[in-house]
Amino acid sequence: MSFKLEEKKLTSTLIFDGKVVHLYKDTVELPNGQSAIREIVRHPGAVAVIPLTEEGDVIFVKQYRYPFSTVLTEIPAGKLDSSEEEHISAALRELREETGVSCEKLTYIGDLYPSVAILDEVIHMYCAQGLSYGECSPDDDEFLNVVRIPLDKAVDMVLSGEIRDSKTQVAILKTKILKENGKL
Amino acid sequence: MSFKLEEKKLTSTLIFDGKVVHLYKDTVELPNGQSAIREIVRHPGAVAVIPLTEEGDVIFVKQYRYPFSTVLTEIPAGKLDSSEEEHISAALRELREETGVSCEKLTYIGDLYPSVAILDEVIHMYCAQGLSYGECSPDDDEFLNVVRIPLDKAVDMVLSGEIRDSKTQVAILKTKILKENGKL
Numbered sequence: 001m002s003f004k005l006e007e008k009k010l011t012s013t014l015i016f017d018g019k020v021v022h023l024y025k026d027t028v029e030l031p032n033g034q035s036a037i038r039e040i041v042r043h044p045g046a047v048a049v050i051p052l053t054e055e056g057d058v059i060f061v062k063q064y065r066y067p068f069s070t071v072l073t074e075i076p077a078g079k080l081d082s083s084e085e086e087h088i089s090a091a092l093r094e095l096r097e098e099t100g101v102s103c104e105k106l107t108y109i110g111d112l113y114p115s116v117a118i119l120d121e122v123i124h125m126y127c128a129q130g131l132s133y134g135e136c137s138p139d140d141d142e143f144l145n146v147v148r149i150p151l152d153k154a155v156d157m158v159l160s161g162e163i164r165d166s167k168t169q170v171a172i173l174k175t176k177i178l179k180e181n182g183k184l
Numbered sequence: 185m186s187f188k189l190e191e192k193k194l195t196s197t198l199i200f201d202g203k204v205v206h207l208y209k210d211t212v213e214l215p216n217g218q219s220a221i222r223e224i225v226r227h228p229g230a231v232a233v234i235p236l237t238e239e240g241d242v243i244f245v246k247q248y249r250y251p252f253s254t255v256l257t258e259i260p261a262g263k264l265d266s267s268e269e270e271h272i273s274a275a276l277r278e279l280r281e282e283t284g285v286s287c288e289k290l291t292y293i294g295d296l297y298p299s300v301a302i303l304d305e306v307i308h309m310y311c312a313q314g315l316s317y318g319e320c321s322p323d324d325d326e327f328l329n330v331v332r333i334p335l336d337k338a339v340d341m342v343l344s345g346e347i348r349d350s351k352t353q354v355a356i357l358k359t360k361i362l363k364e365n366g367k368l
Contacts, residue, residue, distance in 0.1 A: 003328070005329065015199070023205065034325075039200075065297075067224045068297065111348050119303065121299055166299070166350040169354045178343070
């Protein structure tokens, strides 16, 4: 048996229009005709890049993440300046700014919807290869340390729970499989 | 060279105290002594369960996701009723409510931080095995269709971009590797 699933927007109220977070409180009509409230955060979207060296290492950034009051190990990433910003140029920019790395080859490895019930953010993910190294130039309010970890060790860190960020977990596991399948 | 990364909370203002979304606008002191604004969504946390049959199939739910105006294929999941709610009982409840499935064995497969810059949500993930089947009993505002897909096909759907939800991507790829390694 298969049910009708669609919800219809009835009203939408902007609660907070911030720098990154744009919060709406909407009412919707459910498939059974009743109404419900949907609290959703609209976000311009983001790009993330897993930089893979010829030796099979991954270049990560360690960054303090205020929501968790801790430093997390992540792949380079950043939000789009606007929802029209071209994804590839944003990916190359974030990679260069956060790690100082440029690349010869950028392969799209899929999109990620981080938190589907409340957040419309989409993270567009790429693998960078053919790397060359320069100076970092992070944003004024961004403080990062760059670390290099073998891909197989990174897979172990995902499995052991040491790497917890969603885009980083997905990019590592996808890259491992794509590399084994000769797709990277 | 390694930089100090920690940020110190200076002020915190509650902007919106919703049913799921609790939005704060905080000011922090950066490692260089300057201040910055952090817009963060606090969330009670969630559990997600990948139900794996003896035949190697995964049981998914298809659900309309309002932020994306589309139906997504996901593993069963739900938010914690409070941040003190016991994770295992929440996982068993969500599995039963959304799919009608009970299980003999529940294996913890790691945590996920969906969107680390703006959201403090943690998704605690489990693999369910030894499944038995009963009736679904979703929440009043929840409309779901249950589908069964072989794990290997699900891996392909992650790689091809057909499965986009972060917890679902991670749970499928981890389960594939853990199963191959004899850990599930």
